[in-house]
Amino acid sequence: MNCARRSCNLFQSDDGRQAMDGTEHLAVRREGATLILTLNRPEARNALSLSMLVGLYDGWLAADADDAIRSVVLTGAGGAFCAGMDLKALAGKGMAGERHRDRLKADPDLHWKAMLRHHRPRKPVIAAVEGPCVAGGTEILQGTDIRVAGASATFGLFEVRRGLFPIGGSTVRLQRQIPRTHALEMLLTGRSYSAAEARDIGLVGRVVPDGTALDEALALAEQINACGPLAVEAVKASVYETAEMTEADGLAAELARGWPVFDTDDAKEGARAFAEKRPPVYRRA
Structure with missing residues (x-):
């Protein structure tokens, strides 16, 4: 796997499992044939940062490049999945991870690829959601293939409430993934949805007890990994x-x-x- 100029260097973890370097806001590790990408900015409910986006994109590329990886699980640290864009950064106070600015300059499309708007990994991607998965979190979710949520997880596209547009792909993708009436309600009201509601409208496939979404996602990944x-x-x-x-x-x-x-x-x-x-x-x- 060629990860030149990227942060995905392979190493052996203390327990003998392969792992990879991520960034300060994206943790990466291997468990068997599954690559686990963890949004790792819990103090901000894993709001998107430049460091997180760079780490995510590198993770997608690493998974595609390594034939030993058969599935990817995307999750979040600290009991949250992703609270979306960092609104403080949007207000002009600077986005965390400025040291990665050169990567964005070199590839102005990098953030859309990281959010799975302009990139589709060839390996199956399973989302393991705990806590808030809103705004940009719900947009990233739409780029995943299989979705598991903890019972207290919440979803929603809040952009219109802030006078913004959900430009991560939701006005196109959501109506193709759930019935249009539900898509428009979510998009136009900007309200929050419970995990049970998200399952009922088809946004997620499974709801499991809180704290077990990752275990359930890894069990699904193991089933996939056993296939050709x-x-x-x-x-x-x-x-x-x-x-x-x-x-x-x-x-x-x-x-x-x-x-x-x-x-x-x-x-x-x-x-x-x-x-x-x-x-x-x-x-x-």
Whole structure:
């Protein structure tokens, strides 16, 4: 994995698990085949900072570049997921992480890639939400694939209440992910939603007891990690690729994406393992 000029140097953690350097506001570690990215600015309820955005983008790139990583879990530290943009910074008081300003100059699109607006990781991304996941937090959430929330988690797009626009993609994505009437209610009222409401409208898939969202997300990741990685990545790509196609075009695209998977050694290994009643050993081949 080439992480030149980035903060994702691999090292071994004390317990023998691989981990990676992040930034002061983004913690990164490996647990088996899962990369865990933790928004780590709990004193500000993990409000977005430049350091956090740089760390996030580097994490997405690291996951895509390392074939040993089969899934990514995104979570937050200190009982919060993400409270969105740092409004003090927006008011002109400076965004935390100014030392990373050169990265943003070199790639003016970096913050949108970090927030999954202009970048889609090829590995499945599971969100583990505790506490507030609002404004930019809810916008990042829409770029994830599977979503687990603690019972006391809260969601919402508060931008209109501040005279702002949810420019992280919500006016486009939200209506494609939940019914339009719910999307417009969330966007136009700027009100807060409970985890149960978020589940009921389809914004999250599971609600679990407080403090267990990460464990649940890691359990889901383990199930994904046990599957054929080439198949998993092809399925994810097909779902997004065909989302806005006609049924006929989508089915044709599915065949083009899916047939090559059957020709892989991994597909043969899956059939062999089933016949031999043993776990498969996939080699991405």
